[in-house]
Amino acid sequence: MASSTPFSVRWGIMATGWIAEVFTKDLLANPAARNVHDVRHEVVAAASSSSKDRAADFLKLVKAPSSAKAYGSYHELVADPDIDIIYVATPHSHHFQNAMLALEAGKNVLCEKALTVTAEQATKLIQTARDKNVFFMEAVWTRFFPLSIQVRELIASGAIGTVYRTIADLSINRDKPDGTVDFADSHRMVNPELAGGALLDLGIYALTWVFQSLYHVQPEEEKEAPNVVAAVNQYHTGADETTSIIVQFPKHKSHGIALTSLRIATDVDGLNSGGAAIRIQGSQGEIQVMGPAYCPLQYRVIKKDGGGKIEVVDCPIPKDPQSGWGQGMFWEADECARCLRDGRKESKTMPWRESIVIMEVMEQALRQGGVAYPELITTGVYDAQSPLNTGKR
Ligand SMILES: NC(=O)C1=CN([C@@H]2O[C@H](COP(=O)(O)OP(=O)(O)OC[C@H]3O[C@@H](n4cnc5c(N)ncnc54)[C@H](OP(=O)(O)O)[C@@H]3O)[C@@H](O)[C@H]2O)C=CC1
Numbered sequence: 001m002a003s004s005t006p007f008s009v010r011w012g013i014m015a016t017g018w019i020a021e022v023f024t025k026d027l028l029a030n031p032a033a034r035n036v037h038d039v040r041h042e043v044v045a046a047a048s049s050s051s052k053d054r055a056a057d058f059l060k061l062v063k064a065p066s067s068a069k070a071y072g073s074y075h076e077l078v079a080d081p082d083i084d085i086i087y088v089a090t091p092h093s094h095h096f097q098n099a100m101l102a103l104e105a106g107k108n109v110l111c112e113k114a115l116t117v118t119a120e121q122a123t124k125l126i127q128t129a130r131d132k133n134v135f136f137m138e139a140v141w142t143r144f145f146p147l148s149i150q151v152r153e154l155i156a157s158g159a160i161g162t163v164y165r166t167i168a169d170l171s172i173n174r175d176k177p178d179g180t181v182d183f184a185d186s187h188r189m190v191n192p193e194l195a196g197g198a199l200l201d202l203g204i205y206a207l208t209w210v211f212q213s214l215y216h217v218q219p220e221e222e223k224e225a226p227n228v229v230a231a232v233n234q235y236h237t238g239a240d241e242t243t244s245i246i247v248q249f250p251k252h253k254s255h256g257i258a259l260t261s262l263r264i265a266t267d268v269d270g271l272n273s274g275g276a277a278i279r280i281q282g283s284q285g286e287i288q289v290m291g292p293a294y295c296p297l298q299y300r301v302i303k304k305d306g307g308g309k310i311e312v313v314d315c316p317i318p319k320d321p322q323s324g325w326g327q328g329m330f331w332e333a334d335e336c337a338r339c340l341r342d343g344r345k346e347s348k349t350m351p352w353r354e355s356i357v358i359m360e361v362m363e364q365a366l367r368q369g370g371v372a373y374p375e376l377i378t379t380g381v382y383d384a385q386s387p388l389n390t391g392k393r
């Protein structure tokens, strides 16, 4: 008989920035509000590389229980025996060293996207998770939305025939009249020292839709790494500001077009007047997903012989009725909890191999565009004492 007590997971939060706050508040949202009753989440600790006070302020801000511990270093966090899983919420530049720190300490890890800066780093993290027999996943939250699940199921069921092409865009307009973009050169969005650039931050979601529709849905033995052609415009910092990628899956005769920019927006007026952010085109129909690509709330199905009928499906994000909070990051957290409960080290929805292949595509695209990141953040050599782990900048 199934247990009625939800499986509980104790989270430790590494870093105290924007997404750490959003994700942690989602962890603390009542699972019943999203009709989840089999798992629950506890926030038991947070660490800041800046100071213990900052970690304590963060825990207050997110309204974590008063028992949650504040740490002034990532090293202390990963050594805490009362934590089941670490959420890595540092800039992408830091993910390899930070996730490795946690994995080496024997912790399960959920690591923010982009998983790493290079495919080699991603491969090494996954090998370490395997060796340590712990759970590891890239936090591509969008994949766990009920909307994404429905779209993948529709494709797999053949509802739009054979999918031959997906066009996906995630672009934001930060263009300024003086020719710059509206991020300081030191900001992680454009700073090469923090692995800045449109592709690793935003374009990864466009690729996520390309991969969900053209790769993930294929039987395991049919999955193939694509050929990659990219065009990249570099910002004056050296990071990419506009990147367009065509991936070709030769066996399936399919193409994916992934677009990203910091200069022009997918949704020009914020009202979806420009149409769908994602178009999944099959021989018998098309699925259109309304953006933004990271957090879509509606999709449309148009059949070739549908007589002009458009099926519109809304998939809103449920809010916790008490706090009014809910951003949709809780679904990926629920996946982690279920994997831990069931002893699974890898998520079927965000498999290890797929994270590596997507990193390979992004690395090839950036190489074609001449984007190069510093050795400190591209090295595949783990160093527990790296400034990326100690915060000594
Ligand atoms: N899934 C999603 O929707 C989103 C995902 N992200 C991903 O999350 C990651 C973090 O992004 P975001 O929260 O916006 O970033 P922030 O700059 O807001 O926060 C990053 C945190 O990392 C820590 N950190 C450690 N070293 C550095 C450093 N040298 N420079 C800056 N921060 C450092 C800091 O915490 P401390 O000082 O406490 O250690 C800082 O607060 C990125 O990889 C990004 O791609 C971001 C936004 C949305």
Ligand SMILES: O=C1OC[C@@H](O)[C@H](O)[C@H]1O
Pocket: 201, 202, 294
């Ligand atoms: O993952 C993300 O999704 C939302 C964007 O605003 C953010 O820059 C990016 O990191």
